[in-house]
Amino acid sequence: MYILGIDGGGTKTICAAARADGEILGRGMAGPANYLKEGLYTAKMSLTEAVEKALDAGKADREAVVVVCAGLAGVGRLNDRLIMKRIFAEICPNAQLILDTDAFITLIGATEYQPGLVVISGTGSIAMGLNDKGETARAGGWGHILGDEGSGYDIARRGLMAALHAHDGRGPETVIRQKVMEQFYLTSVEELISLLYGADTTPRRIAGIYPIILEAAEEGDEVAGQLLENAATSLVQAALAVIRKLKMEDKIFPVAVSGGVFRNSVKMCSTFQRILTGKIAGAHLIEPRHPPEVGALLVAREALAKAG
Amino acid sequence: MYILGIDGGGTKTICAAARADGEILGRGMAGPANYLKEGLYTAKMSLTEAVEKALDAGKADREAVVVVCAGLAGVGRLNDRLIMKRIFAEICPNAQLILDTDAFITLIGATEYQPGLVVISGTGSIAMGLNDKGETARAGGWGHILGDEGSGYDIARRGLMAALHAHDGRGPETVIRQKVMEQFYLTSVEELISLLYGADTTPRRIAGIYPIILEAAEEGDEVAGQLLENAATSLVQAALAVIRKLKMEDKIFPVAVSGGVFRNSVKMCSTFQRILTGKIAGAHLIEPRHPPEVGALLVAREALAKAG
Numbered sequence: 001m002y003i004l005g006i007d008g009g010g011t012k013t014i015c016a017a018a019r020a021d022g023e024i025l026g027r028g029m030a031g032p033a034n035y036l037k038e039g040l041y042t043a044k045m046s047l048t049e050a051v052e053k054a055l056d057a058g059k060a061d062r063e064a065v066v067v068v069c070a071g072l073a074g075v076g077r078l079n080d081r082l083i084m085k086r087i088f089a090e091i092c093p094n095a096q097l098i099l100d101t102d103a104f105i106t107l108i109g110a111t112e113y114q115p116g117l118v119v120i121s122g123t124g125s126i127a128m129g130l131n132d133k134g135e136t137a138r139a140g141g142w143g144h145i146l147g148d149e150g151s152g153y154d155i156a157r158r159g160l161m162a163a164l165h166a167h168d169g170r171g172p173e174t175v176i177r178q179k180v181m182e183q184f185y186l187t188s189v190e191e192l193i194s195l196l197y198g199a200d201t202t203p204r205r206i207a208g209i210y211p212i213i214l215e216a217a218e219e220g221d222e223v224a225g226q227l228l229e230n231a232a233t234s235l236v237q238a239a240l241a242v243i244r245k246l247k248m249e250d251k252i253f254p255v256a257v258s259g260g261v262f263r264n265s266v267k268m269c270s271t272f273q274r275i276l277t278g279k280i281a282g283a284h285l286i287e288p289r290h291p292p293e294v295g296a297l298l299v300a301r302e303a304l305a306k307a308g
Numbered sequence: 309m310y311i312l313g314i315d316g317g318g319t320k321t322i323c324a325a326a327r328a329d330g331e332i333l334g335r336g337m338a339g340p341a342n343y344l345k346e347g348l349y350t351a352k353m354s355l356t357e358a359v360e361k362a363l364d365a366g367k368a369d370r371e372a373v374v375v376v377c378a379g380l381a382g383v384g385r386l387n388d389r390l391i392m393k394r395i396f397a398e399i400c401p402n403a404q405l406i407l408d409t410d411a412f413i414t415l416i417g418a419t420e421y422q423p424g425l426v427v428i429s430g431t432g433s434i435a436m437g438l439n440d441k442g443e444t445a446r447a448g449g450w451g452h453i454l455g456d457e458g459s460g461y462d463i464a465r466r467g468l469m470a471a472l473h474a475h476d477g478r479g480p481e482t483v484i485r486q487k488v489m490e491q492f493y494l495t496s497v498e499e500l501i502s503l504l505y506g507a508d509t510t511p512r513r514i515a516g517i518y519p520i521i522l523e524a525a526e527e528g529d530e531v532a533g534q535l536l537e538n539a540a541t542s543l544v545q546a547a548l549a550v551i552r553k554l555k556m557e558d559k560i561f562p563v564a565v566s567g568g569v570f571r572n573s574v575k576m577c578s579t580f581q582r583i584l585t586g587k588i589a590g591a592h593l594i595e596p597r598h599p600p601e602v603g604a605l606l607v608a609r610e611a612l613a614k615a616g
Contacts, residue, residue, distance in 0.1 A: 077499075138476065139476040142501060143505055145465065145504060145505065146501070147469060147472060161450075161454055168448065168549055169445075169552060190385065193454070196454060197453065201453075238476075238478060241478040244477060245477050
């Protein structure tokens with residue numbers, strides 16, 4: 001009997017395979033599994049490849065898998081979930097399937113099912129929490145057009161806007177302007193506009209400008225520093241909404257931070273911590289205890305324990 | 309001898325035909341002329357149709373046109389301009405062509421070449437001005453990803469974000485939330501997200517939600533009222549940048565407002581006026597004296613006068 005934990009995201013899919021007692025046998029990695037963006041065929045190939053690699057490491061076969069927990073982006077609607085169920089029925093025909101969001105498995109991995117929060121800021125952003133009654137709540141995560149405040153995309157977009165404000169006289173000068181021009185070998189702002197409105201411009205590509213803003217802030221650029229401060233404030237706002245919904249204002253609990261915006265910056269982590277603990281004294285920052293695919297394994301193990 | 313003024317935008321193209329002395333013979337309207345979005349074939353068809361309809365009204369033919377001024381979106385780069393020159397060489401083979409931005413011809417139409425500004429807020433937004441030395445300056449207009457602050461798109465997007473903040477506990481309740489759900493016959497926020505991230509979601513479509521925000525503000529919704537106040541502040545910020553660049557801070561001059569955001573709302577116009585005149589006492593709001601295609605005609609007539 002084996003269980004699988006899967007973290008299927010927009011760029012890569014990671015599967016962890018374990019024995020029923022939770023001992024990890026191996027991991028497998030493959031391409032993106034977001035079927036809304038990549039199409040069904042690619043999603044199925046990625047999931048199959050990640051599962052096979054993880055099981056190969058333990059010389060286990062797919063028929064022996066009894067529970068799969070997959071945290072996937074883009075499976076919010078019932079129809080999406082039915083499609084995923086069909087795919088997994090072929091990959092692991094004898095397994096019970098638990099489908100949840102990537103945010104949920106990240107939370108469970110980060111806190112090991114203990115009450116607490118995870119605040120994720122990568123290309124997008126979301127906050128999710130669990131209280132001592134087992135209730136969960138989320139805030140944010142509505143995507144790059146309508147949300148993702150404090151994400152790499154959001155910070156980069158605002159940084160580019162600040163550079164344009166400096167250019168056309170609406171705002172103070174900032175080194176972001178020059179750094180962006182140099183990074184893309186540009187000679188005019190119009191070239192930047194053409195570049196960023198091209199057909200191949202994705203939120204991820206724009207979020208790729210985040211390190212420039214970070215570098216500018218670390219060199220003391222005031223505009224860039226303010227952007228990071230605002231982003232941290234937005235992420236705290238999302239955390240606070242979750243804390244209030246879960247009635248955890250007066251509790252002591254960990255808040256794990258995850259994603260590229262935090263990972264690449266001590267400054268971002270400390271700014272977030274300062275603003276958060278100023279509002280909720282009992283919230284203390286931690287590194288996630290386990291990665292998301294292990295969070296998914298923990299969920300799978302819980303389900304197995306309940307079933308058995 | 310005839311002259312043409314053309315306003316070629318993202319949804320429609322309008323051409324005004326006039327005699328050399330400026331007397332308007334007729335107007336013609338056709339589809340969109342933005343070749344970057346619609347393709348060369350559509351752009352050329354739209355321009356040809358608008359020109360022919362305008363000339364037909366005056367029983368004039370295309371060979372007799374001596375100057376064409378076209379204000380077009382999306383002709384910022386040299387290559388775009390060369391392509392447009394080739395198109396117009398076929399439409400009006402004997403005419404001198406003046407290519408400029410849609411903002412510039414709107415400005416000239418609005419102020420009749422007198423010192424002043426135009427602030428345009430429709431799907432996008434931009435401010436442009438002309439001083440008594442004949443210098444021009446602009447601010448804003450960098451498109452929906454990197455700018456267009458205070459535009460219909462920007463207001464609608466922020467309104468949707470406020471509705472989502474109310475939904476997930478990050479912000480105060482607002483009637484925008486219910487109004488949007490009703491407008492689209494939705495039963496859950498997840499459906500709204502699916503709808504707005506669909507492949508056919510354009511900035512224009514999102515900007516179409518602006519009337520909901522306006523209605524909410526007029527009914528006294530505080531969140532919606534604040535969104536309009538912030539939008540007006542952003543548009544004033546763009547106007548101020550232009551005023552400073554043109555050294556008009558101490559002058560008396562008109563500021564014309566244009567575009568759907570202003571046209572549909574006395575509240576928006578009065579808010580903009582209050583914030584602007586609080587900063588620049590000599591700026592007074594006006595309606596544009598002429599529409600953009602007549603602005604283009606004025607530019608064409610100037611060119612003819614200089615040539616002759």
